[in-house]
Amino acid sequence: MEYENKLVLAPMVRVGTLPFRLLAADYGADITYAEEIIDHKIIKCERIVNDYIKSTDFVEKGTDNVVFRTCNEEKGRVVFQMGTSDAVRALKAAQLVCKDVAAVDINMGCPKSFSVSGGMGAALLTKPDLIHDILTTLRRNIDTPVTCKIRLLKSSQDTVELARRIEKTGVSALAVHGRQVADRPRDPAKWNEIADVVSALTIPVIANGDVFEYDDIQRIKVATGASSVMVARGALWNASIFSPNVEAHWEDVKKEYVRKSILWDNDVKSTKHTLKEMIMHYSCLEFPEGKAIIKSQNLADLAKIYGDEEYYESVRAYRIALNRHA
Numbered sequence: 279m280e281y282e283n284k285l286v287l288a289p290m291v292r293v294g295t296l297p298f299r300l301l302a303a304d305y306g307a308d309i310t311y312a313e314e315i316i317d318h319k320i321i322k323c324e325r326i327v328n329d330y331i332k333s334t335d336f337v338e339k340g341t342d343n344v345v346f347r348t349c350n351e352e353k354g355r356v357v358f359q360m361g362t363s364d365a366v367r368a369l370k371a372a373q374l375v376c377k378d379v380a381a382v383d384i385n386m387g388c389p390k391s392f393s394v395s396g397g398m399g400a401a402l403l404t405k406p407d408l409i410h411d412i413l414t415t416l417r418r419n420i421d422t423p424v425t426c427k428i429r430l431l432k433s434s435q436d437t438v439e440l441a442r443r444i445e446k447t448g449v450s451a452l453a454v455h456g457r458q459v460a461d462r463p464r465d466p467a468k469w470n471e472i473a474d475v476v477s478a479l480t481i482p483v484i485a486n487g488d489v490f491e492y493d494d495i496q497r498i499k500v501a502t503g504a505s506s507v508m509v510a511r512g513a514l515w516n517a518s519i520f521s522p523n524v525e526a527h528w529e530d531v532k533k534e535y536v537r538k539s540i541l542w543d544n545d546v547k548s549t550k551h552t553l554k555e556m557i558m559h560y561s562c563l564e565f566p567e568g569k570a571i572i573k574s575q576n577l578a579d580l581a582k583i584y585g586d587e588e589y590y591e592s593v594r595a596y597r598i599a600l601n602r603h604a
């Protein structure tokens with residue numbers, strides 16, 4: 279996969295499932311990261327071709343819990359992001375999914391305690407030897423491109439030094455979130471420190487942090503020199519941020535997201551979570567729409583909220599018919 283001049287949907291836990299990735303792609307995202315999945319979890323899965331909805335599922339053995347769902351349509355642009363603290367386990371996990379995705383990314387930026395206490399996410403930033411071990415093990419053993427995503431270190435010099443070590447492992451690209459581990463999301467991202475990494479490396483750098491409207495894409499490119507840009511919250515709040523045309527109204531974006539959730543039989547908890555995040559940004563969960571979402575128990579309930587009962591029924595009928603002919 280090429281990493282120059284790309285618009286990238288950032289990895290987002292509980293948000294970056296198949297329907298949201300396809301939504302972002304429809305609006306213009308070239309590369310779409312899946313939510314972070316921990317190596318332990320994917321290793322417990324088996325790969326199942328789901329003829330019913332035409333997806334490829336990684337399902338926890340002995341359960342019907344779909345840990346990762348993808349489809350042919352996104353094969354050339356989906357990035358599987360993994361949380362890991364061990365090269366052997368990371369490889370085992372990557373081998374399971376690598377034929378179905380465009381790249382495998384290692385998360386080295388998550389500051390949450392469940393990640394850091396397991397030696398994953400941002401904990402890796404202080405262990406350059408382990409980073410080297412994980413990335414070179416993956417590079418040598420899988421044909422799929424390998425990338426990673428880091429945060430800024432205490433000084434720009436430290437970040438550049440780490441980035442250079444990472445580049446030497448042969449990764450295809452490096453995503454840099456312009457905040458340090460202790461920074462809060464409301465602290466401004468330091469685009470100037472991303473620029474230092476861009477000028478020190480020859481591999482593509484994907485600049486991430488504080489892109490909230492389409493014009494910010496050009497701004498961060500100019501400020502950092504990076505040709506590719508990654509967007510998280512801006513896309514969560516309105517996935518049409520990737521579109522050079524007029525931003526779609528967020529009401530339409532929500533409706534389309536629910537339709538895609540129905541089409542790809544998304545976990546209702548994940549769809550509800552994403553809808554709530556979208557609503558909280560523009561409005562308030564106390565209004566009837568928010569209350570109805572909180573109360574909803576399945577995708578049929580969500581379809582009803584958005585006046586899409588007919589759509590829901592037609593998808594259901596189509597699947598039943600397909601299944602009968604299978």
Ligand SMILES: Cc1cc2nc3c(=O)[nH]c(=O)nc-3n(C[C@H](O)[C@H](O)[C@H](O)COP(=O)(O)O)c2cc1C
Pocket residue numbers: 288289290291293313314359385386387388427455467486487488489508509510511512
């Ligand atoms: C809801 C949410 C979930 C996130 N989950 C992940 C994740 O799974 N992996 C990761 O590397 N970063 C994760 N992040 C961080 C984003 O990918 C991104 O680095 C950060 O939000 C900065 O970008 P932004 O300013 O465009 O939001 C998450 C952020 C948000 C808002």
